Amino acid sequence: MNFGTLTALSRSGVALSVALLAACAGNGEGLDANGRPLVPDGSTPPPLSADFESIQENIFTPICSVCHAGGAAPEGLRLDAADSFNLLVGVPSTEVPSLLRVKPGDPDNSYIIQKLEGHAAVGVQMPFGCPTTQPCLTTSTIALIRQWITNGAPPAAAAMLSTPLAVTSIVPDRMESVNAPPPQVMVAFNHELDLSQLATHSAHFEKLAPGAVPTVIEQVPARISVSSANLRALLLWPARPLSAGHYRLVIDATSSSQISDIGGQQVALGAPDERGETVISTFDVEVLP
Amino acid sequence: MNQRSLLAALMLTIVALLRASPAGAEPYLAVQEGYKCNVCHVNPTGGGLRNDFGLTYAKVLLPAETVDNAIDSWSGKITDRLRVGGDLRTDWTRDTAPNTPSQQAFALEQFRVYADLTILPDRLGIYIDEQVAPNGSQNEEAYVRYGNTTDGFYIKGGQFYLPFGWRLQDQSAFVREVTGISMTTPDKGVELGYEHSAWSAEFDLTNGASNATTGSGYQVTSQVVYTKPIWRVGIAGSSTQSSAGDRRVGGLFAGLKTGPIAWLAEGDIVHDDSLGRTLAAGLLEGDWRIRKGHNLKLTAEYSDPDRSVRNNQQTRYSIVYEYTPLPFLQLRAGYRHYFGIPQNNEENQQVILFELHGYF
Secondary structure, X not given: OOHHHHHHHXXXXXXXHHHHHHOOOOOOOOEOOOOXXXXXXXXXXXXXXXXXXXXXXXXXXXXXXXXXXXXXXXXHOOOOOOOHHHHHEOOEOOOOOOOEOEOOOOHHHEHHHHHHHOOOOOOOOOXXXXXXXXXXXXXXXXXXXXXXXXXXXXXXXXXXXOOOOOEEEEEOOOOEXXXXXXXXXXXXXXXXXXXXXXXXXXXXXXXXXXXXXXXEEEEEEEEEEEOXXXXXXXXXXXXXXXXXEEEEEEEOOOOOOOOEEOOOOEOOOOOEOOOOOEEEEEEEEOOOO | OOHHHHHHHHHHHHHHHHOOOOEOOOHHHHHHHOOEHHHOEOOOOOOOOEOHHHHHHHHXXXXXXXXXOHHHHOOOEOOOOEEEEEEEEXXXXXXXXXXXXXXXXXXXXXXXXXXXXXXXXXXXXXEEEXXXXXXXXXEEEEEEEEEOOOOEEEEEEEEEOOOOOOOOOOOOOHHHHHHOOOOOOOEEEEEEEEEEOOEXXXXXXXXXXXXXXXXXXXXXXXEEEEEOOOEEEEEEEEEEEOOOOOEEEEEEEEEEEEOOEEEEEEEEEEEEOOOOEEEEEXXXXXXXXXXXOEEEEEEEEEEEOOOOOOOOOEEEEEEEEEEEEEOOEEEEEEEEEEEOXXXXXXXXXXXXXXXXXXXX
């Protein structure tokens, strides 16, 4: 193959590729600004304001969740609408664990603000690549996020009481295998919980023997707590580290504990078993040597 | 060509011939030269610290002008067992998006230093890649390596970048963003690698980025590449088990040299259970080595953030001129245009950039 042929081939390759790819950008028909299908009434999101719903709709969903979503979310921080609040508010950052990602009432000491403003102790400014490959958030945009945090970082108003109290996620759960004893199990809800209804020692972990019929071979007491920075996340702490094995977390049959939100709505974490106990989560601990 | 340049060229030829397979620095250089990643880099999967050959290449073959005393001016070796290196990128950029005020700024993109300590020659070593600026220090890679990274099996343990597709200089390329595997997302675990003749293969077992806060789940990543002097092809796959939802990624990539132009192509598809979506991304890059020290990079990219939704695709086109006047110094100027749905300003931005890149 001579040089001229190769050059012609290269030019053809460029022309073909550009022609193929140029036609591929979507025209956005039937989609909202985030590229999602429009709801039937075709409503558009309101402009950015200092509330979580607006920040989610205008910032987290269209910009942040491009990377911070799903199974590859950097630092485990998922910023899609279903997960962002519970993984932001009152949760220690993984890069600087002494700082909460969002510390209600204190934007200066909220790690998300430091990352957005570009003066965090670790890592680069967010959104990733700004200002080289995409614009940084403007000062006025960050000011609205600051204002939301100053206001106490409340959840979206729509999520507070208009929908029934429900569990949004449990970690670990679904027969999940964890490679180290989990320090706690987190049960996240869509509403803030009423702490006065919680009995803090009404749950325990049960280690089960292998086999078709669950046989409890060890019980580990659990303590229930709720972070004051995030009243929507129930944390259940084992009294001692869990050794390797198959576990389930149950609410005691004799417990008078109720899971209810500040509006009085109650929720059942699961159907009681034959002993009247409710299994919240089942998981395996695989402690590596 | 003077005597010293002749000597350098001779050294390069000898080193290249001694290698199991020839090799480069940025992936387009590897394709242009027909090299595997480990020919120029200490890390067998590419990027980061340059080895003896990589430094000599950077001093002699890459720049427009070869400085006479550059051959012995910097070897990267502090002692016989300790090698260091680094990259500093600083730039000026201007972003313009519809209905949005333009932004322009000077920025220190990154200053990274690398170190490799050989404990047992050709068998045991420790490697570190640390970003020291901007902001505070952040460890990118730190691992112990045992085995032969040029011909045979090796194992890494610690924190490192995952092997998946082209290890591009631009981490915001669609193929890197959609797969979530890039040089911004190192992970902790172990890697078993194999290098022999035209073959490179890696198998990684790591935590998985999404499991950083849960202490649960894992990620398995594997890649196989077959490299010939004017072409190469690779296949990569990754599966993450996570409480956030499982995620599976597959990719094919290839390189081809046609005269002075090196072509890079990659296609990836992702299924993420937590998003309930299947995503796709593609890349086609042409690097035209106009003459020594001058490279024109043209890139066309495609991204579909949800295969089940129509009319939401994005494309991005870039033209970047790279001028390497002297050893260890590169100037880059470029223009990128994003095309996406018209109702999203960010998906339709334009970026102008000028970059100064110093490395050693």
